[in-house]
Amino acid sequence: MITVHHLNNSRSQRILWLLEELGLEYTVRRYQRDPVTLLAPPALRAVHPLGKAPVIDDDGVVVAESGAIIEYLVGRYACELAPPPAGTVERLRYTHFLHYAEGSLMPPLLLKLVFDRVASSPAPFFVRPIARAIAHKVLQTFVLPQVRQHLDYLEGELAQRDWFAGDSFSAADIQMSFPLEAAAARAGLDAERYPRLADLLRRIHARSAYARALERGGPFDMVK
Numbered sequence: 001m002i003t004v005h006h007l008n009n010s011r012s013q014r015i016l017w018l019l020e021e022l023g024l025e026y027t028v029r030r031y032q033r034d035p036v037t038l039l040a041p042p043a044l045r046a047v048h049p050l051g052k053a054p055v056i057d058d059d060g061v062v063v064a065e066s067g068a069i070i071e072y073l074v075g076r077y078a079c080e081l082a083p084p085p086a087g088t089v090e091r092l093r094y095t096h097f098l099h100y101a102e103g104s105l106m107p108p109l110l111l112k113l114v115f116d117r118v119a120s121s122p123a124p125f126f127v128r129p130i131a132r133a134i135a136h137k138v139l140q141t142f143v144l145p146q147v148r149q150h151l152d153y154l155e156g157e158l159a160q161r162d163w164f165a166g167d168s169f170s171a172a173d174i175q176m177s178f179p180l181e182a183a184a185a186r187a188g189l190d191a192e193r194y195p196r197l198a199d200l201l202r203r204i205h206a207r208s209a210y211a212r213a214l215e216r217g218g219p220f221d222m223v224k
Contacts, residue, residue: 002026005047005055007040008033009221011066011178012054016217018070018174020209022077028216067098067175074171081171094165097172105154105179108146112187115139147187151194154180158196177204185221 002019006012006028019026031041031053045051048064055064058076063069074082084090119135157164165172180201183189191198204210214220 003029003057005029005044005053006217007031007053008218010053013213013217013220014066014174014178015054015056015069017210017213018073018171020212021081022073022079024077030218067102070098070171070175083170090166094170094172097164098175101175101179105150108143108150109179109182109187111143112147115143151183151189151197155194155196158200
């Protein structure tokens, strides 16, 4: 039996979605973020030394990191979400987006979250304007241009095909869902400028397996 160690409002939501798409039985162990720091609770360190989610335990095989979990599950329980054959252009795109989601797209989105919190967090009155000015400068000159560059790139990719790896839905789209939802929630992914990305998110949210994963995982604020 597969156990998913699931942290609320985290990357582990897409692992629940993958398992629903695969039709596999699994159990969920829920963990809640600290409401102030938003960090995972120390209990997760008993599962994996980094104390982060997602982590799965598949009958004693413990796997961490979203991309590694997706590769493991798709490789072991192959189905229609398995990547295209090795050596094809579609397989290369699949592998690219499986790693691009965390390696390239998430860092500027995380910086956006961090500097937004710097700008809005309480601080002594004599420090507050300096902190906000620095945060604003970094956001405007570096972070937001980086985010727009990535979203423009992805919008162009979807002009050529229905899904990221090709014309069929794959696990690469599941991996890409979390950063896109983060961008829609807090980084300017709007339907007017990015109609194809917005349409992709609508199609993702309409999938029955996605809805079932939300029922199993609980509230996922980025979808709101």
